[in-house]
Amino acid sequence: xxxxxxxxxxxxxxxxxxxxxxxxxxxxxxxxxxxxxxxxxxxxxxxxxxxxxxxxxxxxxxxxxxxxxxxxxxxxxxxxxxxxxxxxxxxxxxxxxxxxxxxxxxxxxxxxxxxxxxxxxxxxxxxxxxxxxxxxxxxxxxxxxxxxxxxxxxxxxxxxxxxxxxxxxxxxxxxxxxxxxxxxxxxxxxxxxxxxxxxxxxxxxxxxxxxxxxxxxxxxxxxxxxxxxxxxxxxxxxxxxxxxxxxxxxxxxxxxxxxxxxxxxxxxxxxxxxxxxxxxxxxxxxxxxxxxxxxxxxxxxxxxxxxxxxxxxxxxxxxxxxxxxxxxxxxxxxxxxxxxxxxxxxxxxxxxxxxxxxxxxxxxxxxxxxxxxxxxxxxxxxxxxxxxxxxxxxxxxxxxxxxxxxxxxxxxxx
Amino acid sequence: xxxxxxxxxxxxxxxxxxxxxxxxxxxxxxxxxxxxxxxxxxxxxxxxxxxxxxxxxxxxxxxxxxxxxxxxxxxxxxxxxxxxxxxxxxxxxxxxxxxxxxxxxxxxxxxxxxxxxxxxxxxxxxxxxxxxxxxxxxxxxxxxxxxxxxxxxxxxxxxx
Ligand code: SF4
Ligand code: SF4
Ligand code: FES
Numbered sequence: 131x132x133x134x135x136x137x138x139x140x141x142x143x144x145x146x147x148x149x150x151x152x153x154x155x156x157x158x159x160x161x162x163x164x165x166x167x168x169x170x171x172x173x174x175x176x177x178x179x180x181x182x183x184x185x186x187x188x189x190x191x192x193x194x195x196x197x198x199x200x201x202x203x204x205x206x207x208x209x210x211x212x213x214x215x216x217x218x219x220x221x222x223x224x225x226x227x228x229x230x231x232x233x234x235x236x237x238x239x240x241x242x243x244x245x246x247x248x249x250x251x252x253x254x255x256x257x258x259x260x261x262x263x264x265x266x267x268x269x270x271x272x273x274x275x276x277x278x279x280x281x282x283x284x285x286x287x288x289x290x291x292x293x294x295x296x297x298x299x300x301x302x303x304x305x306x307x308x309x310x311x312x313x314x315x316x317x318x319x320x321x322x323x324x325x326x327x328x329x330x331x332x333x334x335x336x337x338x339x340x341x342x343x344x345x346x347x348x349x350x351x352x353x354x355x356x357x358x359x360x361x362x363x364x365x366x367x368x369x370x371x372x373x374x375x376x377x378x379x380x381x382x383x384x385x386x387x388x389x390x391x392x393x394x395x396x397x398x399x400x401x402x403x404x405x406x407x408x409x410x411x412x413x414x415x416x417x418x419x420x421x422x423x424x425x426x427x428x429x430x431x432x433x434x435x436x437x438x439x440x441x442x443x444x445x446x447x448x449x450x451x452x453x454x455x456x457x458x459x460x461x462x463x464x465x466x467x468x469x470x471x472x473x474x475x476x477x478x479x480x481x482x483x484x485x486x487x488x489x490x491x492x493x494x495x496x497x498x499x500x501x502x503x504x505x506x507x508x509x510x511x512x513x514x515x516x517x518x519x520x521x522x523x524x525x526x527x528x529x530x531x532x533x534x535x536x537x538x539x540x541x542x543x544x
Numbered sequence: 545x546x547x548x549x550x551x552x553x554x555x556x557x558x559x560x561x562x563x564x565x566x567x568x569x570x571x572x573x574x575x576x577x578x579x580x581x582x583x584x585x586x587x588x589x590x591x592x593x594x595x596x597x598x599x600x601x602x603x604x605x606x607x608x609x610x611x612x613x614x615x616x617x618x619x620x621x622x623x624x625x626x627x628x629x630x631x632x633x634x635x636x637x638x639x640x641x642x643x644x645x646x647x648x649x650x651x652x653x654x655x656x657x658x659x660x661x662x663x664x665x666x667x668x669x670x671x672x673x674x675x676x677x678x679x680x681x682x683x684x685x686x687x688x689x690x691x692x693x694x695x696x697x698x699x700x701x702x703x704x
Contacts, residue, residue, distance in 0.1 A: 234603045247602065
């Protein structure tokens with residue numbers, strides 16, 4: 131009977147509940163119920179519905195049927211065919227959304243089994259990890275997150291993927307305060323991201339993100355620059371800030387190379403403090419990597435930086451090359467080719483990660499990363515999104531937003 | 545499969561426009577009739593010809609027990625293992641056939657004479673258990689009838 135105006139539908143009558151119970155009984159007939167070792171436990175709809183509508187053990191007198199448990203679906207995802215309830219959501223995702231046609235349901239009846247296409251198209255699907263969220267059960271799991279944490283040990287902090295100028299909404303998952311790991315061997319994981327999931331935002335990314343967002347724990351988890359440096363030699367932070375200030379004050383033609391990973395707040399602070407004093411060059415901190423999808427029709431954009439539009443909006447049109455006569459270059463962020471700096475020019479470098487270039491600068495200052503502050507990025511379409519702080523600022527590291535004010539003034543005095 | 549494309553073109557005319565993927569099944573049947581099985585190059589060629597993704601052809605091949613990826617023996621014994629036949633003794637028939645031929649379901653005898661397969665409902669549940677010898681039905685199968693059938697076929701007794 132099709133739905134019609136004025137129709138009354140009972141969705142929670144005793145009859146409906148009995149049918150749901152029976153359906154749950156059928157779906158769990160051969161389900162392994164290995165929730166205890168399943169990463170989906172705690173956010174599994176099969177668990178939730180079973181709890182709500184059935185709650186009983188399997189009524190089958192026959193032994194449960196078995197299927198492959200650790201099938202390598204790709205180098206990112208493992209498939210547990212015993213947990214699969216054959217809803218085909220994952221298959222449909224690769225047909226209708228990512229269009230890789232990477233997955234299929236082979237065989238039939240209770241032999242039906244999800245398998246990747248023999249042409250390897252699933253492994254190349256730049257959106258493949260969305261099937262992990264789509265899967266109602268723990269049949270599709272991320273290798274990077276496998277057995278890393280129960281989901282209730284984690285909290286989700288709303289953020290923005292910095293992987294390209296789309297700026298997809300993401301939840302960054304990290305350990306709750308009450309579930310911090312105590313053993314020294316594991317404690318480093320407390321300050322790292324465990325996984326990334328999409329935040330649905332129709333104006334930006336719909337319900338999806340690309341695999342690059344899933345790899346943010348690695349990108350943001352790289353070894354950090356731990357302290358200030360004078361030409362590679364460790365220096366006290368305050369002294370380094372004063373030295374940078376003096377170099378800027380003494381320069382006749384200072385230039386700033388601005389980060390397109392900076393937040394709008396950082397850009398505004400930079401403009402207020404130094405905008406009138408330095409010539410501006412806009413930098414792409416990240417370029418497409420070999421093998422990476424450069425641009426497509428779904429989400430992925432060619433500019434692999436989150437806030438190039440913010441740089442334009444706050445600072446106006448900037449130059450693209452460091453002028454030949456510059457005598458001081460303030461470089462903000464990664465991805466700069468230092469060969470572009472005139473030989474006699476001084477270098478002040480602000481970077482978050484450990485890199486050989488850090489030691490070449492006259493003054494190096496370690497700065498915070500996105501997960502240590504909150505702020506906004508503006509994407510290519512002009513949509514501004516907010517990201518929240520996940521972690522405390524590590525010792526010895528500065529927020530660029532706070533730093534710029536201290537770079538204004540005369541000479542080395544206080 | 546390329547030499548079959550003119551035939552496929554004529555099949556295409558019977559389908560509404562934009563439904564080329566519906567041709568996967570009839571094309572696979574035709575390919576198998578031609579070669580005896582569906583080879584890797586057939587799959588690649590068919591995907592290209594119909595512009596269908598590879599996985600769609602793999603799904604069809606794995607769903608239908610009558611489609612094969614490998615060649616078979618001269619005589620194909622297909623025993624139904626579905627519910628009506630199972631209730632009327634198909635499991636015994638399969639076991640007996642395995643013993644008599646010395647192969648497991650899906651295998652071919654060393655002399656290349658017999659291939660034994662188990663298949664889903666053959667649509668003849670009223671005369672269960674049923675098996676097919678190549679294209680012919682043999683109904684109300686018993687172990688005695690099976691013995692006689694295999695003896696007859698081994699002696700070169702035709703295709704029925
Ligand atoms: S989404 Fe999960 S449960 Fe559904 S078919 Fe795919 S693997 Fe199975
Ligand atoms: S499309 Fe861009 S912003 Fe969105 S998840 Fe991928 S890299 Fe991140
Ligand atoms: S169940 Fe065997 S023919 Fe139908």
